[in-house]
Amino acid sequence: MTTAEQNKTADQSLNSEAIADPNIKTIQFDYGFKRGESTIKEVTIRKPKTGALRGLTLSDLLQLDVNAIATLTPRITSPTMSTNDVYDLDPSDLTKIGKEIISFFVKTTDEDFQ
Secondary structure: OOHHHHHHHHHHHHHHHHHHOOOEEEEEEEEEEEEOOEEEEEEEEEOOOHHHHOOOOHHHHHOOOHHHHHHHHHHHEEOOOOHHHHHOOOHHHHHHHHHHHHHOOOOOOOHHHO
C-alpha cells in the first residue's frame, strides 16, 4: 500500500468516527441563513457541556424557547451562528436545530432502566 493510499484509509477512518460520534450532529437547513453574499444551509452542532448551558434553563430548551435556542446556538455551532442568525432562521429551520439540541438531553438506550 502506498503512502497516499494509507493516508486515504486513515482519513476515511477518521471521517467514519466523526460521523458515528453521537455528540456531534449535522443539520441540513431548508432555507439557511445569510453570511455575506452566501447562504449557509448546513451547520454542525456539538453536545453542550454544562458551561455552554450557563444562564439557561433546561425546561426552556426542551420547550423550544426561541431565546434559549438563540443563546445556546452560538456556543455549540460550526460555523458559529450568531444570535441574529438564529433570529433570522425560518421557523422550520429553528425547529430543526431545536430538535437536535433536545436530542442531546434524551438517552436513547435502555441502560438506565436495568
